[in-house]
Amino acid sequence: METPTSTRWRRARLALVGFAAAAPLLASATPSAQADPGDSGRVSKLNAQIERLDKAYGGDLAKLKDTQFAVKQALKKSQDLKQDLTAARALVAQMAASQYMSNGADPSVTALSSDDPSTVLNNASLVSHVAQNQAGKVKQIQVLVASQEQARRDAEKKIDELEGEIKDLVKQKARVKALLKKYKPESPSVGMGGITARMKKVHDIVDQEMGPFPTIGCFRSTGDPQDHGTGHACDFMVTTGGTMAAGAAKDLGDRTAAFAISNASKLGIKYIIWRQRIYDMRSPGWRAMENRGGVTANHYDHVHISVF
Known part of the structure; x- marks a missing residue:
């Protein structure tokens, strides 16, 4: 039992x-x-x-x-x-x-x-x-x-x-030092919307050669500024309202990015972002970027151009 x-x-x-x-x-x-x-x-x-x-x-x-x-x-x-x-x-x-x-x-x-x-x-x-x-x-x-x-x-x-x-x-230190020596960093200028003289020159040339664009946004200090906050960057919009670029708009973005790369040495361009990719002159070549969760955040509606 x-x-x-x-x-x-x-x-x-x-x-x-x-x-x-x-x-x-x-x-x-x-x-x-x-x-x-x-x-x-x-x-x-x-x-x-x-x-x-x-x-x-x-x-x-x-x-x-x-x-x-x-x-x-x-x-x-x-x-x-x-x-x-x-x-x-x-x-x-x-x-x-x-x-x-x-x-x-x-x-x-x-x-x-x-x-x-x-x-x-x-x-x-x-x-x-x-x-x-x-x-x-x-x-x-x-x-x-x-x-x-x-x-x-x-x-x-x-x-x-x-x-x-x-x-x-x-x-790439030696290359970068040579670039910096060639393109001494500039300070933002009053009366130019907060952007540097170099960025203003790039803005005008890109707009003249590749434009017109629906809009171009430059200085901003909120969110993830990516050089916008110091006046060293502009966004060349190819669509508005967060719309994915296609057809003629995508072609405009492709041509703008290619123009910026081709003229980077002459204009003092530091990097370009377009369609979730970045081309940085300090380490040349297109490289994929992380998904930030939106058309604009991933640069599918605009070409971002930063200068030294």
Whole structure:
């Protein structure tokens, strides 16, 4: 005849057997030991390097700032998924303990439920949950684990890309110094809408050669200025109202960007952004940029031109 004590021990032994059977499932639901991509010191160091290069290389390094933005977004996604994962695991642990206890107070469950909620999922309380045909929640956690791990890898990749771009730019130091010597930075001028004399010259020549444009926007200090705030940039709009450029408008943008690149040396142009790509004279060649979530933010309706 079984006593209450022997019954409890039998349940505990069954739980251990079930736990062993569920081991493959648990293994796939255990988050990586490296849940946090990179480290704050590494990212802070890269951010500081960007600020120093900005000053040394003649102002806004838009491509580096773009990758810096991507790192920030990737880290946020990874952290958000990690929080979701922690919350989901805690919920399953709580459900498992509640269901187990609803069948009668069991000292083994009391001991299990006293663990930290983020780790209790990895012990025998999960076996009770799985045994009662609620493995669906565990599968949801598996999806979260996979998503969080992918987000962590994506963030690490973006950090590696940022490091690579910084190293590449540093290698261009001699070229950049020669450009800066040729195009000494100018100060904004009163009575010219806040733009520098060089930007005013580029504005007039591009408008004369490639225009007319629906509108040209230059000085602004809000949002992400990208040299607009210091009077070193203008946006040559090829459509209005946030409309994606197509047909003749896209052709105008293509020709304007090509004209700016061809005449960059003569006019002192620093970089051009068009259709989610950037061409920086300090590191020449078209390079893709991050998705900022809109037609205008991704430069699909205007050509951005910055000068030294």
